[in-house]
Amino acid sequence: MPYLSECEVTSHHELSPGHYRLVLHCPEIAQDAQAGQFCMLEVQQGYYPFLRRPMCFERIFKDSVSILYKIEGEGTRLLSALSPGQSINVQGPLGKPFPLEANHARHIMVAGGIGIAPFPALAEAIIAKLGVTPEIIIAARTDSMLLCEREFQQMGCKIHLATDDGSAGQKAFASEVLRALAPGPDTIAYCCGPMPMMKATHRVCEDLGVRCLASLEAEMACGDGVCLGCVVEAKVEIEAERMVRVCYDGPVFDSALINWDNY
Ligand SMILES: Cc1cc2nc3c(=O)[nH]c(=O)nc-3n(C[C@H](O)[C@H](O)[C@H](O)COP(=O)(O)OP(=O)(O)OC[C@H]3O[C@@H](n4cnc5c(N)ncnc54)[C@H](O)[C@@H]3O)c2cc1C
Numbered sequence: 106m107p108y109l110s111e112c113e114v115t116s117h118h119e120l121s122p123g124h125y126r127l128v129l130h131c132p133e134i135a136q137d138a139q140a141g142q143f144c145m146l147e148v149q150q151g152y153y154p155f156l157r158r159p160m161c162f163e164r165i166f167k168d169s170v171s172i173l174y175k176i177e178g179e180g181t182r183l184l185s186a187l188s189p190g191q192s193i194n195v196q197g198p199l200g201k202p203f204p205l206e207a208n209h210a211r212h213i214m215v216a217g218g219i220g221i222a223p224f225p226a227l228a229e230a231i232i233a234k235l236g237v238t239p240e241i242i243i244a245a246r247t248d249s250m251l252l253c254e255r256e257f258q259q260m261g262c263k264i265h266l267a268t269d270d271g272s273a274g275q276k277a278f279a280s281e282v283l284r285a286l287a288p289g290p291d292t293i294a295y296c297c298g299p300m301p302m303m304k305a306t307h308r309v310c311e312d313l314g315v316r317c318l319a320s321l322e323a324e325m326a327c328g329d330g331v332c333l334g335c336v337v338e339a340k341v342e343i344e345a346e347r348m349v350r351v352c353y354d355g356p357v358f359d360s361a362l363i364n365w366d367n368y
């Protein structure tokens with residue numbers, strides 16, 4: 106059951122141009138939150154902007170959560186003006202978390218740009234609950250957009266960096282780096298990022314027989330399964346069950362369920 110809480114901002118920093126980390130004191134939400142779930146933030150009190158903005162949990166602590174976000178438009182620009190000591194209304198935790206499956210020897214997280222956001226919490230959960238240290242592919246357009254390298258280093262994760270312009274790591278797409286790592290049927294991959302990047306990652310996993318979990322993004326209104334504003338098409342025979350809600354049925358889906366032809 107999601108909570109609706111006024112949460113105090115305890116820390117808020119710009120990490121690189123346009124990219125921020127926001128830490129919120131929210132004991133009830135933090136207690137229930139799991140990696141892969143998200144919350145809906147009322148970026149400013151009142152009716153503007155009318156809709157809350159969905160953000161996943163970067164890390165989950167005892168009585169707080171951190172959120173890693175990129176300025177996209179007006180809502181995230183308003184969010185970036187919040188100062189420590191101010192409060193923000195938060196609804197969460199929402200959605201289905203990443204399942205933690207013990208039957209895989211190798212766990213590889215594949216992040217494109219701000220798609221890195223759910224992976225620090227996931228890496229911590231995999232290490233704590235499964236006793237395995239995951240690998241991570243951190244891919245972005247350019248080096249200033251590569252985030253969280255230090256956090257994954259501290260967790261002992263093997264890190265593979267890639268940029269579109271070759272300014273750091275390999276000059277390659279995330280999916281190409283994944284293929285070169287030769288994952289096999291003992292591997293589970295997790296991906297989050299722009300839809301075309303997740304589509305390419307899904308195709309590599311499909312080719313190599315790798316189970317892949319994708320954390321999807323969609324524009325959202327209610328965030329709670331009611332408005333159907335966030336549906337995506339699944340590969341399901343029964344027409345009535347074909348549209349799945351990213352907020353309620355996801356945001357984490359087996360990538361084999363999604364109809365990637367639409368992206
Ligand atoms: C489950 C979920 C978790 C998310 N977690 C994070 C996160 O941890 N960090 C983060 O930076 N962002 C995250 N997002 C995306 C974030 O919600 C949007 O970037 C944000 O709502 C944009 O609001 P805005 O008012 O700044 O931009 P708007 O003015 O609303 O839009 C600016 C541009 O961004 C596009 N856009 C808006 N919302 C989304 C969306 N949900 N997905 C893709 N494109 C969008 C619009 O089409 C437009 O082109 C998440 C989205 C979902 C659905």
Ligand code: FES
Nearest residue numbers: 326328332333352
């Ligand atoms: S945002 Fe309303 S159903 Fe998903």
